[in-house]
Amino acid sequence: MEEQEPELTDDPEIIRERKRQLANAYIELLKSPYLDSRWKAAEALGNHGDESAVEPLLAALNDPYVDVQWLAAKSLGKIGDKRAVEPLIALLKNENKWVRTGAAWALGKLGDPRAVEPLIETLKDPKPRVRKDAAWALGKFGDDRAVSPLNNLLQDKDDDVRQAVKSALDTLKKRSTGKNTKPTQ
Numbered sequence: 001m002e003e004q005e006p007e008l009t010d011d012p013e014i015i016r017e018r019k020r021q022l023a024n025a026y027i028e029l030l031k032s033p034y035l036d037s038r039w040k041a042a043e044a045l046g047n048h049g050d051e052s053a054v055e056p057l058l059a060a061l062n063d064p065y066v067d068v069q070w071l072a073a074k075s076l077g078k079i080g081d082k083r084a085v086e087p088l089i090a091l092l093k094n095e096n097k098w099v100r101t102g103a104a105w106a107l108g109k110l111g112d113p114r115a116v117e118p119l120i121e122t123l124k125d126p127k128p129r130v131r132k133d134a135a136w137a138l139g140k141f142g143d144d145r146a147v148s149p150l151n152n153l154l155q156d157k158d159d160d161v162r163q164a165v166k167s168a169l170d171t172l173k174k175r176s177t178g179k180n181t182k183p184t185q
Contacts, residue, residue: 023050030056030068039067046075054081061087069094070102077106085112092118092134097127104130108137116141120149128158135161139168142175 009015026048029041042060045053053075060072073091076084084106091103104122107115115137122134135153138146146168153165 019048019050020052023048023052027053027056030060035065035067038063038065039071042068042071042075046071046078049079051079051081054079054083058084058087061091066096066098069096070098073099073102073106077109080110082110082112085110085114089115089118092122097125097130100125100127100130101133104133104137108133108140111140113141113143116143116145120146123149123153128156128161131156131158131161132164135164135168139164139171142172144172144176147172 023045026041026045029037030045032038032041038060042057042063045057057072057076057079060068061076063069063072069091073088076088088103088106088110091099092107094100094103100122104119107119119134119138119141123131123138125131125134131153135150138150150165150169150172153161154169156162156165
């Protein structure tokens with residue numbers, strides 16, 4: 001018996017149904033006993049962008065493996081659902097730097113003002129990668145509370161951190177002077 005290719009369609013209802021089925025399959029894989037399946041599912045759900053994945057991804061933040069936690073955090077940032085803000089803020093204090101950096105990155109994507117103060121605290125993290133992602137995230141917010149703490153990091157010993165800080169400060173400066181707004185026509 002010959003296997004048939006799935007039929008291509010422009011029908012929006014069929015496309016939505018196929019996307020739902022795919023999201024459900026990835027959500028099911030988050031429960032797999034195999035680490036590779038779980039981290040691939042966590043990553044795919046972020047790329048897929050289906051909001052039905054938020055609760056399963058929040059649960060995956062407690063996976064015993066850092067790879068899954070980190071990718072679940074990043075995927076929550078990509079999906080953009082505000083239910084993830086408080087759990088991601090809590091992850092900024094996780095013992096693993098990859099989990100902290102994933103949380104900082106995701107919070108930058110979410111842009112929720114509740115994360116500004118915790119991200120400012122994260123600028124003091126001992127790991128440069130975490131400081132870098134916290135600086136990047138603060139630049140995304142456009143919140144003036146970040147200016148002074150970011151200025152304090154201009155002399156950071158890590159070049160990547162200094163670059164992220166400069167970029168964040170440039171973004172904040174453009175927003176505060178109104179240069180980042182589009183002219184009306």
